[in-house]
Amino acid sequence: MSGALQVKNLHVRFRRPEGVIHAVNGVSFEVASGEWLGILGESGSGKSVTMLALLGLQSESAFVAQGEALFGDRDLLKLSERKLQSVRGREIGMIFQSLSAGLNPYIRIGDQVMEPMLQHALCRKPEARRRALALLSEVGLADPETQFRRYPFELSGGMRQRVMTAVALACQPQLLIADEPTTALDTTIAIQVLRMLRDICEKRQMTTVMVTHDLGVATNVCDRIIVMYGGMVMETADVDAFVARAAHPYTRGLKEALVDHRDRGRPLRPIPGAAETLWEAPRGCPFAPRCSLADERCDREIPNLIALGEGHEAACHRLEEGMSDVG
């Protein structure tokens, strides 16, 4: 399996009147083709910005300071806007979080599903219409003929999310980026939508990167999970290793903050503090201020990702020291 997408040492910053926010600080990861990768992190961890930057969709105050993103043989970060336009929607589909903003409220949903095909001149209108109807039923919308003529506000949240998926899949992209696709849905609908997504991705052998802050969602659908904090990768592991042997203090903190029905009565332990805005590039581990295991080395030195097992890496000085103690 060759890598579908390879991100190397990505840095994204925001220009603000008060200074520069260092949102993403050297993120590297690789997505194997056909894989479902989850990027897990709390608000402000840089996960969404990373994804938007790949497609050149970051807000105007944001800029990519460094890094490359190899998609096939091209570096997405170096493509011109015009070239990127031909990649967006055609080779890389994107699903958004917001149910109200992900679809254009003034356009009938049928036309919205047809639009990517027409923009990329894949086919003409009658054919696009036929494909759009097929897509709508593929994403599980009952009675696509009727839905075709409706406006987004006439649909429920789950239906809208399905339509958004249909739009993203319209041109049969190799890579699907889903930015918190289920955050705005309630749990039962979220599960249905995720199941639908998972089925379609498997059927089409599509590579998927899903951004989420929901540990449960991530462990349920992803093949592999990357944990981000402070614009850096904290830990990456296959989902089984992640569930069984998550090693990074931040990841363990996340899991302890979760309700576990098998362990009733255990008090929930939230991670103390809150993520801070990074007005300068972190000098040490970004999680150090909130970490119970941190010492002064963590403030001073950025930890490297160290291999903990097959496909399992974490960036933590404590783990590194623990390993060398054992070894």
Add this chain to the structure above:
Amino acid sequence: MSTVTDAVAYASNRSWRRSRLRRGFGRFARGPLSIIGLIWIIVLVVVALFAPQLAPYPVAGDILVVNEAPSLAHWFGTNNVGQDMLTLCMYGVRYTLTIAAGATILSFCIGVFVGMMAGLQGGWLDQVLMRFTDFMYSFPSFVLAITVIEFTGQGIVSVIVMLGLTQWAGFARLSRGMTLTLRNSELVESGRAIGASRAFVIRHYVFPHVWSSISVYTAFFLVNIITQDGMLGLFYNVGPQPPNISFGSLLLLNTPDVLGFPWLLTMPVLVFVSILVSLIVVGEGLQTMLSPKGSVNL
């Protein structure tokens, strides 16, 4: 049991689109005033379009029926040169609505173009355009209008152009505001994410929002333009000269005779005010209809 649900499903399927329209219109029609206003505007537009055919007498007037009180023959009376006041009012409506439509379209185009340009480009262009807009907003546009009309002549076209060129600042400000909130929105992002070109995103994602945010303003803008045109005619004698008639010039010409023959003033003023009031009422109906309050979808 199942027949009931079937019937409901059937009804909701059949009348889906119509009922949505009806719901929107129902909110508009909640105040009967809006409907009356709308009907009256439609009547006036018909009058404006067909004034030459509908007018009961020629504009020139008949010297034998000078200063007659309203009667069955002359509903609105006649003036000191024997012109039928109803005829004059009909031509006045024609003139006024032409000016209003023309100047509003012109202002709208200039203002929305400037506002969206400023909002989309940002940076120094935004600064320059918006400072210019502020300048236009505070500039005594009447002075400019009168001066230019002195040079260009008194035609309808010059009044439209003058009002259009001087009154667009409000459109620019509103459309810039809306554009700015949209520029970095997820909505525009989603449009770009399908690989759409910039022009496509502007046309289909930005402009519809700008339009919906200024449609009510446009209705009230018409009122403003009509008032301004009336003032130009009445106080500055700017506007079409006889035989063309504006409400302003109509009032101006008739004022000296008002004491003896009050209908010369009352009738045109009533028609003039009715235009303004019905536009305001329709604008308010539009506002209620488009307001997010009460637009809950079940």
